Amino acid sequence: MATLQTQVRAQDVAGGHFDTVIIGSGFGSGFFLHEALKHARSGRVLVLEWGEIRSHSDQWEDGRQSHIAPGSTYDNAGPRPWNFTIGFGGGTNCWFAQTPRFHPSDFQLHTRYGAGRDWPFTYADLEPFYCEAEDVMSISGDEEMARVLPRSRPFPQPPHHPSAPDALLKRARPDLHFVMPTARARQATETRTACCANHRCSLCPVDAKFTANNGLMDVFQNPRVSVCPGAEVTHLNTAAGAVRSVRFKSGGKEYTVHGDLFVLGANAIHSPAILLRSGIDQGPVGKGLHEAYGVEVEVMLDGVDNFGGSTITTGLDYGAYDGAFRGKSGSALLYFENRWKFGFRPEPGKWRQTLPIVIVAEDLPNDDDAVVLGADGGAKVVGGEPGAYALAGAERAFAQLPSILAALPVERIERRLVRPTESHLQGSLRMGNEAGASVVDAQQVHHTLRNLVVVGSSVFPTCSASNPSLTVGAMSIRSARSVLA
Ligand SMILES: Cc1cc2nc3c(=O)[nH]c(=O)nc-3n(C[C@H](O)[C@H](O)[C@H](O)COP(=O)(O)OP(=O)(O)OC[C@H]3O[C@@H](n4cnc5c(N)ncnc54)[C@H](O)[C@@H]3O)c2cc1C
């Protein structure tokens, strides 16, 4: 097992006091810490992390990110296998490093289309923080994306090489088809090699994608920080309208640590479970757990070879993303794959003339899909079926494919499978301006307990068809700056 210079044991910190106590070390917590250390007010910081610290080589040796299987940490009474990593770095270990920004309409779904909810800030408010999060992860991207997602700074790295189908579509649809933005390095950095398109991103063999291990160690190893692995936080203790201490289990024993500011980033299942167990149940705590809905399609081409791009997913198409249809059916983002998900074609001369596409459709959160507590006090998920809004969005996008792909020599389009999960759990502690209808405010501060900040995808009020983690990172930087400046 790897160790950090800043690592501490539970017994070393038990009963102690820290200025800031951060729960979890994934995207939400890591990016909050990155910004918090720039502000003297964050003082001495303790990070309590349930899982182990495992280096890239530790993970590579036994082929897994963590020894704690996600399904062993909660009771699932619903149909969907919610997927995450319990371990130092959280989802930075297992993610595929796809990093599109959310679309401006994603933040104003209700105002623009009368569906779902608005976020308590706009794309323009978050835009500078998107740039900062992209810098931290050295995101590679296509400057022409600014036609859909306006940007005030260039991408830190140039775009990956598109596949031949992507290059044709980009030429034919310059306002809608772009090279995939990603934290899979296009160019080597000091801590990461260049992505070489070997397509095993969940545990990248060459350490090309951004992870906490290769991209946030400067903050986790800062002398003001102590990191306590193997610490499963169970409760927040409150008194006189504020959180006073955290209770956690480690090695079969219980410990308490005190603090001034508490940052809860334990993922969209475990963060609400900690609040419910602690009796902190003001607002829709646990309600609205959701994710997008994915369908895989294979397009047979006639005369165009695929798989010449420089990373696993090379294209994004926004032709089914935004419009008045979002009043009734979800937005859909189309991912163009540079990997042979369905094998090669058997016909002579055509073996690479196949294009896998993933249609990812936004869903509307439903309060019946929820994190609750089981009889033993553990986290339990109820519900989780994809909603009619998402199903309609995926159908609409599928029907649009012939026109979206008009610049390609398409032989036929085959629907292949429904993905069991997008691995994007979110929405169970939603943010908003009204206390009764949301759990945290626009700065991610709890409406009642003003020294409690919730970070991570649990605070998303609606879904977006785009991957969540860049937005989580940008929001954490924004939150930390507003709370600590
Ligand atoms: C296979 C896979 C592929 C993915 N690919 C992408 C992608 O390409 N692009 C993208 O944007 N997103 C992707 N994601 C999603 C991404 O991982 C999540 O959106 C992101 O991690 C959410 O950040 P978070 O801070 O909410 O939670 P996490 O990053 O999961 O962090 C939660 C942290 O809290 C810790 N923790 C949990 N409970 C406790 C407790 N009780 N006490 C102490 N610590 C606790 C965990 O160990 C973890 O460190 C992928 C996810 C998976 C599983």
Ligand code: SF4
């Ligand atoms: S495509 Fe290959 S090299 Fe690139 S990030 Fe994924 S696994 Fe790593």
